[in-house]
Amino acid sequence: MTTNWAGNITYRAQEVHRPSSVAELQAVVARSRRVRALGTRHSFNDLADSPGALVSVAGLPAAVEVDTGRVTARVPAGMRYAELTRCLDERGFALPSLGSLPHISVGGACATATHGSGVRNGCLAASVSALDLVTAEGDLVTVARGDGCFDGMVVGLGALGVVTHLTLDLVPAYEMRQQVYKGLPLDVLDDHFGELVSSAYSVCLFTDWSAPRLTQIWIGERLDEPPADVAKLPWFTALPADGPCHPVDGMPAASCTGQLGVPGRWHERLPHFRPDHEPSSAGDELHSEYMIGRGDAVAALHALDAVRDRIRPVLQICEVRTIAADRLWMSPFYEADSVSVHFTWTSDTTAVLPVVRLVEERLAPFAARPHWAKIFTIGPPELGRLFPRLADFARLAGDCDPAGKFASPFLDRYLR
Ligand SMILES: Cc1cc2nc3c(=O)[nH]c(=O)nc-3n(C[C@H](O)[C@H](O)[C@H](O)COP(=O)(O)OP(=O)(O)OC[C@H]3O[C@@H](n4cnc5c(N)ncnc54)[C@H](O)[C@@H]3O)c2cc1C
Incomplete structure (x- = not known):
């Protein structure tokens, strides 16, 4: 039995093929009645599962x-x-x-x-x-x-x-440096959210919702761009961390990428976690994430703040990021410069699900689109409104795969 990384999903597929050549992969797909691609199993729902077989392409030649x-x-x-x-x-x-x-x-x-x-x-x-x-x-x-x-x-x-x-x-290729700041009242964002998130190449905001404040702000600057001087602005009252931080206050930071303004390569600063470590939770977590228009970010955060007492008991950490618009039909960033609000929950699905529903209710006025690979409860009719090209995608899937070889319960729920 194969499970996903978090262990909350046991795939019903009984077989995982691992072809070592494209020709072998073609033969597996051609002869299978139901088959789906499996990546590294990091999704938190049954998106990757198949009622037939799964096929991993990890064994194909690794040349770039x-x-x-x-x-x-x-x-x-x-x-x-x-x-x-x-x-x-x-x-x-x-x-x-x-x-x-x-x-x-x-x-x-x-x-x-x-x-x-x-x-x-x-x-x-x-x-x-x-x-x-x-x-x-x-x-x-x-x-x-x-x-x-x-x-x-x-x-x-x-x-x-x-x-x-x-x-x-x-x-x-470029070099970056990353600095973590701690403690900024949520109200500061009312007037300065846009300024803060655009103050550097990559900015990530964290809160544990124990209070109306950001617990951490990760500012990633490119060394070939003018320095981020947000920390000099009078409204920026957060203080620089005096040691390496994990996004969850108090967790060991050994798994995290370099901080304290030390320059490093782009791939050693942009991710939060290092490739040679698992995140400290080692999979003992669940994730949900919702994308909203950038202009709605502050109102959405206040809507969540109003229910922070319900969120806090099942939350490890909440992260806010920004993403530029694209033209990809099933992207939650389709034609919308967006803000994502991510939740790393505890691993207790029963306790987490009612809070996921509550978060979805609070974010519904902002047309919040869920991350496809994380836990959500928004149903098919609503998803059709949130993803304006979903019907086009369902038609495309039907044209590409009329017999439903790549179909799955997840896709059946949302595409049919
Ligand atoms: C600790 C952790 C941190 C994460 N951080 C982030 C983050 O920072 N930002 C973010 O947006 N998400 C994040 N995620 C979510 C993650 O990026 C997604 O779940 C992603 O899909 C995982 O890729 P995977 O290879 O594990 O895919 P899987 O879970 O294996 O599969 C996901 C989907 O991709 C399809 N797929 C995989 N390979 C192929 C292929 N070769 N051909 C066609 N389809 C394929 C599968 O069929 C399935 O539908 C995180 C997840 C974890 C566990």
Whole structure:
């Protein structure tokens, strides 16, 4: 029996194929009646599960092909960001943004619109310029930006085929430094939220909702950009941390990336967690996350503050990040510069679920879109309103996979 990373989902699929070549993968898909791609199992719901078999592309050859002329890299979908980013950096290239955990596969992250933070940074899928995927018939096809339906295929939720490679837009490698500040009253955000989140390349805000205040602010600056001087502004009363921090106050920081303003490579500062450590919880956590328009961020935070006494008992930490708009149909950032409000819950599903519902009620006035890979209870009719291209995506999935080879209970719930 295979479970997800957090252990809250036991996949019903009885078999996980691990082909070592694309030809072998094509044969597996062609002969299977029901099969779905599995990444590194970091999703918190049954999105990755299949009533038939699962197939991992982690065993395909791990070569990264950098095209220095086009400034792109063709990357194996099963590769983790930890390996990819080291390899790109050695060749002088980088990605503009990274999620908090480098252990996650590129294919799984892009299929679910995984994101980091930064007002100018799109989600990780926004860097995808082409996909190679094995279709329901077992054919290998390439779709590239500009091709019909490409924007519908990148955040594909595993519904359209098994992606073998992604071509990613690159940027020149850069250095960063990260400084953590502690303690800022929530009311300060009323007038300064926009200024704060755009004060540096990547800004992440944390609160444990024990009080109306941010517990930590992680400011990531690029060394090739003017220094972030937000800490000099009179309203910024947070104090610099005097040692390395874990986002959850009091947890050991050994698993976290370098702080205290020490310069480092982009991939050693953008994620919160180091590739050679598991996060300190080691999977003993559940996640939910909701995306709202940037203009609604402060009102949404106050709406949550009003129920912080209900949130606090089942919360490890809440994180607020910013993500730039994209054109990807199933992205929660579709045509909307967004703010994400993430919740790392305790691992007690029974206690967490009523609070997830409460958070969804509080955020409903802000048309909050859930993260596809995390726990949510919003139902299909509402999701159709929140994701304006969902019906188009359902049609695309039906066209690509008329027999429902890649279908699953998760997809059936929301796409049919
Ligand atoms: C500790 C932790 C930290 C996280 N931090 C962040 C964060 O900072 N930001 C954020 O946005 N999210 C974050 N996430 C969520 C995570 O990024 C998503 O769950 C992501 O989907 C995980 O990728 P995966 O490879 O584990 O995918 P899986 O969970 O294995 O699969 C997810 C989906 O991707 C599809 N898929 C996977 N590989 C392929 C492929 N080759 N072809 C086609 N479809 C494929 C699957 O079919 C499935 O539908 C975090 C999760 C954890 C556990």
